[in-house]
Amino acid sequence: MNQPSTWTKTIVASMTSYIDAGSIVAGAAGLSLWQQFLGMENWQVGLLGACSSNALSAAIGALIGGRICDLYGRKLVYTYDLLFYILGMLLIVFGMNYPMLLIGYIIVGLSVGADVAASWTLIAENAPAKNRARHCGTAQLMWALGPAVVLLLSALVNWFELGLFGNRLVFGHLVAIAFITWLMRLRMPESEEWISNKQKEKELVASGVWQKNSYWDLFTNPANLRGILLLIGVYMIWNLAAGTSGFFLPYFYEKAGGISTTASQALTAILFVTSCFATLFIFMTLADKYSRRIIYCVIACLYIVAWSLLMLPKAYLGLTIFTISSILMGINNGSGQQAFYQMWGAEIFPARYRAAAQGFSFFTARFVLSIWSYFVAIIVGNEAQGLPIAAAILVTFATISMLIGTIFCPNTAGKTLEQIEEERYGQ
Secondary structure (H helix, E strand, C coil), X not given: CCCCCHHHHHHHHHHHHHHHHHHHHHHHHCHHHHHHHHCCCHHHHHHHHHHCCCCHHHHHHHHXXXXXXXXXXHHHHHHHHHHHHHHHHHHHHCCCCHHHHHHHHHHHHHHHHHHHHHHHHHHHHHCCHHHHHHHHHHHHHHHHHHHHHHHHHHHHHHHCCCHHHHHHHHHHHHHHHHHHHHHHHCCCCCCHHHHHHHHHHHHHHHHCCCCCCCCCHHHHCHHXXXXXXXXXXXXXXXXXXXXXXXXXXXXXHHHHHCCCHHHHHHHHHHHHHHHHHHHHHXXXXXXXXXXXXXXXXXXXXXXXXXXXXXXCCHHHCCHHHHHHHHHHHHHHXXXXXXXXXXXXXXXXXXXXXXXHHHHHHHHHHHHHHHHHHHHHHHHHCCCCCCHHHHHHHHHHHHHHHHHHHHHCCCCCCCXXXXXXXXXXXXX
16 A cells, blocks of 8 residues: 655644644534523533533543553554544534533543644654654644634524524534544554654563663653653643633623624634634744744744733723734744644654653643633633633733743754654663
8 A cells, every 4th residue: 555645644633633623612612502502500611611622631531642652553542533532522413411512522522632642743753854843833724724614614603593503513514524534544554653663662672771661751751851841831831821712712702892602703713714824824934944942932922912902901802902812812823832832742752752741741731721711711700800810810821831932942943853862862
């Protein structure tokens, strides 16, 4: 069988980001409708956000899936977990009560988390050293494209006043995309990088010069620990703000600005359309050629400004402020912390730890987000009177993430994974 091209492998793996972000934003787009249909109280809304693919369930999926990827191969998780995703999505599509909705979100999140660890690792391992940011950026592009499509579809079904049935249709389109992606993945080979590394590892263990690696090496090996702390500092802290916008932003716009559901979804669609362009023309175009430290710093600062605008008193909030904030958030989402995290997570670890490291850092980010998601709806309140307080907290998180990534940005541009490993770990 002929090997698929590098770009084919990248695009098929990147579809994980489409269905991950798409599932999060589909829930956000219909949150008010589901709340009305099921009569959900604030704590139930918070629990749904905390246990969804935006937070806890995805965190657990990544933790388990990442380790399985390193032990038994990327393809095992990469191929079959989409079947669980489809099952969870069908529970949501046909959900008639709160338990069905919650269980569906949990199953979707578990499968998405495991898939992220496998897919993002595969992309980096297949990518040429000189164009790794371009390939890794494809997943980021899909992460923006999924929500953009979801929100435009949501605006369309709302225009036709389809109500909750329209939101079910939006979730249904993600089921179709996941099934097509699953069929395509059946043709994809295992990572050559993982196969080669696994063979060398077996030979060294058999000869007695190497001990079989342990999961705890992630925390006891100094180079591993430095890498884990970098990823957590960059991604986990930033994701508290990004996860909030991903699930609650339309809800904030409607409650704080008094705008319609259709308008709030269109504004959030602008955010993700902007993300697509930012990924294409900033991260994918510039990050292989110019200073990653400068790019990271500038884009991270835009995110601080975006959340600062939402600290304004409710009387000043409206379509203009929301549009500016959405555009700035979109630029950051497309070419900021997550794009760099995804790339660094694969670059700075050897193959034997790579997926587990991404899985653990992803777990940490979404686990902490799940705790924050539970409280953010309560902080903001029924009429968004607490939005300035929540925004001020998120500005603080965004600033910390900007400083950590700027100061500790690794020098990996243009280097092969083997070169990076030798620099960080020695021979």
